[in-house]
Amino acid sequence: MNQSHTAASPQAFGVIIPGGFVRTDFQPSDASGMKFALGLSGISGNDISTISELVFFLLPGVSLPHDHGAILYWQIVSTPAPHGATLTSFLATPTKTEFELVGAIANNKPSGVFRTGWSTNETVSSAINSPCGSVVTVNLGVSIEPLGNITNVGAMPDRTVHVAKNIALDLFNYMQSFDSGGGGAGNMVVPKNVFDRWMARFESKFRLDPNFFNKN
Numbered sequence: 001m002n003q004s005h006t007a008a009s010p011q012a013f014g015v016i017i018p019g020g021f022v023r024t025d026f027q028p029s030d031a032s033g034m035k036f037a038l039g040l041s042g043i044s045g046n047d048i049s050t051i052s053e054l055v056f057f058l059l060p061g062v063s064l065p066h067d068h069g070a071i072l073y074w075q076i077v078s079t080p081a082p083h084g085a086t087l088t089s090f091l092a093t094p095t096k097t098e099f100e101l102v103g104a105i106a107n108n109k110p111s112g113v114f115r116t117g118w119s120t121n122e123t124v125s126s127a128i129n130s131p132c133g134s135v136v137t138v139n140l141g142v143s144i145e146p147l148g149n150i151t152n153v154g155a156m157p158d159r160t161v162h163v164a165k166n167i168a169l170d171l172f173n174y175m176q177s178f179d180s181g182g183g184g185a186g187n188m189v190v191p192k193n194v195f196d197r198w199m200a201r202f203e204s205k206f207r208l209d210p211n212f213f214n215k216n
Contacts, residue, residue, distance in 0.1 A: 012036075012062045013070060013142055016055040017043065024059060026142060034144040039077070044137045046128060048076075049119045052209070056103065057111035069106035069150045072114070073099035073141040076127045078134040095134075097123050099141050104150045120209050167202075174198045 014024045015038065026036040043051070056072045064070060079094040100123070103114035118124045127136045175198070178190040191197070205212045 012059055014055075014057050014059055015072075015140060016057075017051055018053065018055075026140075029141065036142040038140045038142075040138045040140065044135060048124055048136065048138055049128065051116055051118055053113055053115050054102070055111065055113050056105055058105060058107075063107050064144060067147050068144050069104045069147050071104045071143045071145055071150055072102040073143070074102055074116070075099045075139045075141065076123055077137045077139050078127050078130065078132075079137070080132065080134050096139070097127070102140075106147060106150070115209065117209050117212065120205075120212065170202065171195075171198055174201070 011024055011026075013026050013036065014022050016022050017040070020043075023038060023040075026038045029035045029037040056070075058064070058070070076097045077094050078096075100121075102116065103112055105112055127134070130136075175188060175190050175194055178194055179188045182189050
């Protein structure tokens with residue numbers, strides 16, 4: 001008889017980079033049993049910026065604790081490249097960025113395809129183009145959180161409303177950047193072609209990252 005079990009071990013989640021292998025070897029990152037990490041070995045340097053999306057899912061038969069979900073994060077790890085076979089080079093300490101949100105899954109949504117935004121992310125670009133010649137890789141982190149927390153950080157929003165609000169906000173902020181202030185309180189004075197200019201900008205950014213307006 002098949003029985004589901006609650007996610008309490010690292011073999012609870014899977015991730016797929018399109019064209020790559022399924023990775024399930026998440027490791028506990030603290031003693032709580034609620035946080036896990038996975039280094040994306042084999043993907044480094046400029047290859048990172050070519051990855052536009054990834055798949056994150058619960059393994060078959062696994063369920064999360066009641067009213068909880070799993071949030072997926074990423075961070076950049078930069079390790080100084082060894083120069084010569086010296087002890088110091090092999091002991092070089094990696095530097096890690098803060099974790100950034102990818103998305104979340106839950107028992108009622110056990111999988112998802114998530115945009116990474118790495119192609120246009122300034123943190124990724126800065127690390128890859130660093131003059132220090134570091135080896136740049138990606139770590140993934142998973143945190144099992146109450147669904148209320150997940151909703152608060154926008155990891156599993158109502159997609160229709162969330163997308164509409166973000167697009168509207170992007171347009172408003174763009175128009176506001178042209179406002180001369182001459183219209184008085186509650187009014188905005190902008191060029192006549194401001195919408196056409198915003199649309200051209202929006203389409204250009206959308207071609208690079210179709211989810212860019214959800215990243216801010």
